[in-house]
Amino acid sequence: TDTFPPPAPTALEAVGGAGVISLIWEPVEAVDLAGYLVFRGENGGEPATPLTPAPIRDASFADRAVTPGVRYVYVVVAVDSATPANRSAPSNRAE
Numbered sequence: 001t002d003t004f005p006p007p008a009p010t011a012l013e014a015v016g017g018a019g020v021i022s023l024i025w026e027p028v029e030a031v032d033l034a035g036y037l038v039f040r041g042e043n044g045g046e047p048a049t050p051l052t053p054a055p056i057r058d059a060s061f062a063d064r065a066v067t068p069g070v071r072y073v074y075v076v077v078a079v080d081s082a083t084p085a086n087r088s089a090p091s092n093r094a095e
Helices: none
Strands: 010-017 020-026 033-042 060-063 072-080
Touching: 010 072, 020 072, 033 060, 060 072
Parallel strands: none
Antiparallel strands: 010 020, 020 060, 033 072
């Protein structure tokens, strides 16, 4: 049974644009990496709302469900292909 989570993603950055916030981070090196889960919080709150229902493979994500004037906070978690999946610690927070 695999009980070891992948390493946490690092260097998460958020870049705002017209109607979108683009997220990029350093990819995780893990043989059994299934992908990444992206979480968002609002107005400095805990980033607990999942934006990706299933792991995504790219080390980037475009959040297009944003409202002008709202401050968003993001973290990314790496997950492996074990059943149940092991989750890494969260990445750094990006606002």
